[in-house]
Amino acid sequence: MSKPDKAKFVKLLEKHQNILHKICRMYTNDEHGHQDLFQEMSIQLWKAYPRFRGEAKFSTWMYRVALNTAITLYRKGKKRVDTGDLENVAFKVEAEEYDPTTEENINLMYKAIKELNDIDKALVLLYLDDKDYPEIAKTLGMSQVNARVKMNRVKKKIKKILQA
Amino acid sequence: MDELELLKQDWKKQEENLPRYDKQKLSPMLQQKSTSVVKWIFIISIIEFSFWIIIDLLSVNAEYNDLVDELGVSMFMKGLIYVNYIGVIGFIAWFCRNYMKIKVTDDVRTLIKRIIETRRSVKYYVWFNLIIFAISFSIGFFAAVSSLNNNYDENLLYFIVFFVISIGVIGGLIWLIYYLIYGRLIRRLIKNYKEFKREE
Incomplete structure (x- = not known):
C-alpha cells in the first residue's frame, strides 16, 4: 500500500469539514465533546484513507466513515442532555423573517432530536442533509421500508413534543 | 408544512454558523491517538488471550505432573491440555478473522455486528478456558478426595470449602x-444493534 498523501488529505478534510461539524453537532452537547469527536473522526478518516479508491465521491465516503465513528467507535462522553446549552451552543436559529413561534418550534425540534437514540439521530441527520431513502437505508444497513417506518416514527415523536 | 421540512430549511442555514478549522489545526489532529472502541476491544482481547496462555504455562510444571501421575489422571489431563491448545489456536484464528472484517467503511449495522462478533469470539474463548479450568479442577479435586484414606471427613470438608471459595473468587473476577x-465499552453498541434488530 503506497504512503498516503497527507497534504492532499488535509486539503480534502478542510474542504469537506462541514460534514464532520454537522455530525458533531448531532452527537455531542458541548464544545469539548465537539472537538473530541471531530478529532476522532479525522483520525479514523486518515487511517481509512489509504483504502479510499475513489469509487464514491470523497464527501460520500467521508460521511460514512464519520457517521460510523460517531455512532460506533467514539467512546468518550455520552453526556446526556444538557438542553439548556444546546440552544446556545449547538444550534442558533436564524429565521429570515423573525417568527417567535417558528423559532420556538425549531428549538424544540432540536431538543427532541438530541433526545433520540443514536440510530434515529443518524436517520434525521441523513434526512436533513437531503439524502434519499435508498441512500439512508444503504448507509445505515437497513431496508428502505424500515428506514421509512423509522422516519415516520421519528416525525410523530417530534410532532408530539411540539404539541405538548 | 411537515415539521422536519421546516427544520431542514434551518439546518441548511446552520452551515453558516459551523466552525472552520484551518490546515494548521487539522494536520496535528491526525497525529493524535485514537480512543476508538475497537482499539480498546483489541487491547483487552490481547490481554485476555495472554492471561490464559500464561495461566496455562504456569500451571504445567514438574510438581503438577507428579501430582497428576500420583492421582492416576495423567492421560485425561494430557488429553485436556491438547484440547486446550487446539482451542487456543482456534479461538485466536477466529478472533483475527473477525477483527480483520471490521471496516469503518461498512454500513452502520454491519460495522456494529462485526465488532460485537469480534468481542463475542473472545467471550467464548474465556468461557472455553473456564470450562477447561473447571473440568481439570474438578477432576483434580475428586481424584484427590478419593485418594484420601485417613481423616477423610475432615479433609473433605477442607477441600469443599477450598472449592467453593475458588469458584467464588473466579466468579467475582x-x-x-x-x-x-x-x-461500559460495548453497552452502547449492543443497544444500537438491538435497535436495528427491533425493526426486522
Missing part, C-alpha cells in the same frame, strides 16, 4: 471483567 470493563 469474571463479573468484574464483564460488567465493569466490557459493560
